Amino acid sequence: MSKCPECDGEVTVGSDAVKGEIVSCPDCGAELEVTGTSPVALALAPKAEEDWGE
Amino acid sequence: MNNSPTVGVLLSRVRVEEKLLLQELASRGVATKVIDDRELVLPTESRPDLGVDVVLERCIQHGTALYALAVLDAWCVPTVNTYETAEVCGNKLLTTMRLVRDKVPTPATRVAFTPESALEAVEQIGYPAVMKPLIGSWGRLVSKVNDRESAEAIIEHKDVLGNYLHSIYYVQEYVKKPGRDIRAFVVGDETICAIYRYSQHWITNTARGGKAENCPVTPELAELCVKAAKAVGGGVVAIDVLERDGELLVNEVNYTMEFRNSIDTTGVNIPAKMVDYVLDVAKRAQN
Numbered sequence: 001m002s003k004c005p006e007c008d009g010e011v012t013v014g015s016d017a018v019k020g021e022i023v024s025c026p027d028c029g030a031e032l033e034v035t036g037t038s039p040v041a042l043a044l045a046p047k048a049e050e051d052w053g054e
Numbered sequence: 055m056n057n058s059p060t061v062g063v064l065l066s067r068v069r070v071e072e073k074l075l076l077q078e079l080a081s082r083g084v085a086t087k088v089i090d091d092r093e094l095v096l097p098t099e100s101r102p103d104l105g106v107d108v109v110l111e112r113c114i115q116h117g118t119a120l121y122a123l124a125v126l127d128a129w130c131v132p133t134v135n136t137y138e139t140a141e142v143c144g145n146k147l148l149t150t151m152r153l154v155r156d157k158v159p160t161p162a163t164r165v166a167f168t169p170e171s172a173l174e175a176v177e178q179i180g181y182p183a184v185m186k187p188l189i190g191s192w193g194r195l196v197s198k199v200n201d202r203e204s205a206e207a208i209i210e211h212k213d214v215l216g217n218y219l220h221s222i223y224y225v226q227e228y229v230k231k232p233g234r235d236i237r238a239f240v241v242g243d244e245t246i247c248a249i250y251r252y253s254q255h256w257i258t259n260t261a262r263g264g265k266a267e268n269c270p271v272t273p274e275l276a277e278l279c280v281k282a283a284k285a286v287g288g289g290v291v292a293i294d295v296l297e298r299d300g301e302l303l304v305n306e307v308n309y310t311m312e313f314r315n316s317i318d319t320t321g322v323n324i325p326a327k328m329v330d331y332v333l334d335v336a337k338r339a340q341n
Contacts, residue, residue, distance in 0.1 A: 018076065020090060021068040033067060045067065050217075051116040051144075053191015054292065054308035 002040045006030040013040045059336035060085040061329075062106030064122060066092065066114040070314040074325040075110065082329065091118045101129040108132040108336035110328075112310060116144045116189060119310060132339040134332045135309045139287035143309035146188050146224055149286055156285035158278065159303045161296070162227040169209045172223035176205040182228040185212075188219050191308070193257040198228060229296045229303060234258060236269050236295040236302075238276075239313065240283040241327045242334070245276040247320035248295075266315045278302050290328050 002011050009027030013034060017023070021034040022045055031045040061084055065072050079086045087106050091113050096102050102125060109126055111133055113119035120140050127137035135143075142148045153160040161184075164175035176183045176199055183199045185208055190196075199205045212220040235258045238248035248271050253264040269275075279293045282304045292311035296303045313324045 018068050018073070018088075020065065020088070021073060049115065050187075050194075051189050052114050053116065053194070054310050054312055 002042050004028060004030060004032065005042055005044055006032075011042060013042070057340075058085060059107035059333060059340070060087060060105065061332055061336070062087045062089050062104050062109040063112060064089045064091055064094070064109050064119075065112040066090070066118065069114075069312075071312055071325075072112050074314075074317075075112070075328060078323075078325040078329045084329070084333070091115075091122060094122065096122065096125045098125060098128075102126060102131060104131070108134065108332055108339065110134050110332050111140070114310075116140075116191075120144055132335050134328075134335055135289035135291070136287055139289045139291065139309050142286040143291065143307045144189060146186055146306065147222070149307055150224075152285040152287075153282060153304055156281060158282045158285055159301065161229050161303055161305065164225045166223045166225070167221065169213045169223075172209045172212075172225065173202075173205055175223060175225040176209075177202070179225050179227050181205075184226045184228050185209075186224050186226065187216075188222055188224055193259040196257060198256055199225075228256075229298050229305075231256070231258070231296055231298075234297075235305070236275070236297065237316070238269070238271070238279040238293045238295060239291075239311065239316065239322075239324060239327075240279050240293060241290050241331050242288070243280060245271050245279040246324065246327050247271060247316065247322035248275060248279075249316050249319050266319045268320050275302065278304065282307055290331055 004011050004025040007028035009025050011025050017034050023032050032042045033045040035041045035043045111119050123133055123137040123140050126133050142152050150163050164178055166172040166175040181201055185197045187195045197208050234250045234252045236248055239246050248269040249266045250269045251258040251264040258264040282293050283291050286307045292308040294305040296305050317324050
């Protein structure tokens with residue numbers, strides 16, 4: 001169990017998570033990036049910029 | 055390179071799509087190297103030594119993808135997709151011009167370069183018209199222009215608030231859709247599957263809440279989409295298709311396609327098809 005850097009809520013990160021994966025905080029809905037897996041570290045994911053997309 | 059190529063996956067973040075692709079590569083035992091585009095430093099004067107035989111580009115930022123592919127392409131590093139495809143698909147005007155060149159049906163479009171001529175372009179197209187930024191995705195900043203006053207307001211906003219690219223005015227006819235559009239997935243020479251995207255809103259992107267349903271790939275749809283894919287440079291692309299009174303029009307082509315909503319919907323293992331193609335590109339480069 002990890003802490004959301006936005007709201008301090010508890011975030012469960014799967015054991016198969018990889019660095020760079022995006023997860024959502026179940027409490028505040030913030031998009032979080034897995035910046036480390038051992039131990040799990042979370043950071044706020046960057047916000048979409050103008051040329052983001054497909 | 056030996057017979058088992060190493061695949062580099064160039065990415066910004068591991069979304070559902072990237073995770074599925076990495077899982078697919080792992081399940082086949084393919085040597086894979088994740089390349090984080092935020093940490094990437096590419097030399098220009100020598101061939102980038104990434105330690106991979108092919109690069110699968112999955113950047114979230116068009117600019118990053120485009121310029122990374124430009125360097126890799128210049129040094130003949132095999133990539134999926136190619137720089138050409140990224141350059142064309144990442145720009146709606148370049149896409150339109152390729153579709154027109156190859157006689158792929160697409161909505162009528164005007165381009166203009168000043169606020170005054172943009173208004174003239176809208177009037178030529180007629181109301182409602184659609185104004186789109188040249189670069190961008192997920193339906194962002196796409197405007198439906200219902201009358202002259204709306205046109206004047208939108209053009210002024212683009213002129214004053216946007217960067218220079220927003221002063222290249224791309225105006226398209228509005229196609230009244232039957233509450234849905236089609237997204238078709240092309241891998242190489244095959245239209246592998248398609249979905250309908252339903253929405254009450256005129257913008258039907260699933261990124262904007264559109265609902266997905268399987269769309270049968272008819273011979274007509276398959277042929278049109280492969281033709282559109284080839285027009286923009288080919289590879290692995292998603293084609294947005296509009297229906298108008300039985301006619302199919304290609305609206306846009308996406309080169310770093312999202313497909314999370316389309317695997318269960320279509321029953322097609324899209325990441326597997328993509329990995330097949332990537333490995334094929336690596337093999338062709340080897341020979």
